[in-house]
Amino acid sequence: MTIPSTPATLPYLRDNVRSLLNEFDAADALASYYALHHDPKRTTLFMHRDQQGMVDGFLARCQTGFDLFRPLVTLRLRGQGALPELLSEGLVSGRPYLMVVPAPFLERIVPYVTMSEVSHNLILRLDPTRFRPEINVLVTTRHDPDGNPRAEIKQGEQVVAMAGVNWRSPVFAEAFVQVAEGQREQGYGRAVLVALVTELTKLKLAPIYVVAENNPASYEAALRAGFVDTGAREVMGQVIRIS
Numbered sequence: 001m002t003i004p005s006t007p008a009t010l011p012y013l014r015d016n017v018r019s020l021l022n023e024f025d026a027a028d029a030l031a032s033y034y035a036l037h038h039d040p041k042r043t044t045l046f047m048h049r050d051q052q053g054m055v056d057g058f059l060a061r062c063q064t065g066f067d068l069f070r071p072l073v074t075l076r077l078r079g080q081g082a083l084p085e086l087l088s089e090g091l092v093s094g095r096p097y098l099m100v101v102p103a104p105f106l107e108r109i110v111p112y113v114t115m116s117e118v119s120h121n122l123i124l125r126l127d128p129t130r131f132r133p134e135i136n137v138l139v140t141t142r143h144d145p146d147g148n149p150r151a152e153i154k155q156g157e158q159v160v161a162m163a164g165v166n167w168r169s170p171v172f173a174e175a176f177v178q179v180a181e182g183q184r185e186q187g188y189g190r191a192v193l194v195a196l197v198t199e200l201t202k203l204k205l206a207p208i209y210v211v212a213e214n215n216p217a218s219y220e221a222a223l224r225a226g227f228v229d230t231g232a233r234e235v236m237g238q239v240i241r242i243s
Helices: 010-020 026-037 083-090 103-109 188-202 216-224
Strands: 002-004 043-049 055-062 072-077 096-102 113-126 139-143 149-155 158-168 172-179 206-212 227-241
Touching: 002 083, 010 026, 010 043, 010 055, 010 072, 026 055, 026 072, 026 096, 026 113, 026 158, 026 172, 026 206, 026 227, 043 083, 055 083, 072 083, 072 103, 083 103, 096 103, 103 113, 103 227, 113 216, 139 188, 149 188, 158 188, 172 188, 188 206, 188 216, 206 216, 206 227, 216 227
Parallel strands: 072 096, 172 206
Antiparallel strands: 002 043, 043 055, 055 072, 096 227, 113 206, 113 227, 139 149, 149 158, 158 172
16 A cells, blocks of 8 residues: 655655665665755655555655756665556656665566666765865855855856756765866866865865766765765666556
């Protein structure tokens, strides 16, 4: 049985699906944020119970600023029975969604959806023993409208490198880095990432960094900034439920 949340029942469902997550594990960090902490007004949670009444799966569907036209969807499962009903209840047939799931889930999901724009990603976590804060006069830091730190390098009025936060839970913050075309391979990405991580550690948050498998330059920059590969893998892509 699948139970969709309402504004009144969302806290109850969040408490019940918590058992399917480890909020202190980087592999569960994104799912924990969207299922448990994302803005309630922009979150719908679908919880599944098995025949014995035990929670054996959930699907979180969230409106985000990351993609205004495609809701972000993530899920967790215990056992085999919950997936078809969660996808049927949580995804409107024919509508595109941006799905992020652990890599082992991929072969279980593809019979029910068409998937495109697929990215296979590595999840890295900061190792505090490897991190060395640095002062770089090119980098300035400020806070975005949500109060999250942001680090930038400008040339004149143009931002040529930026690091910021995709999302932030009570435990983790996922960092992103953007470097303008023509400005890469100059160390700008690492410089803004180090500055951002310095600010995040002041907030007692554990920074994580997600990088595509086919982006070795970004991967190496993160390692030089003090991140380590957790071994966890996720898949992100557009999905449309098959009718």
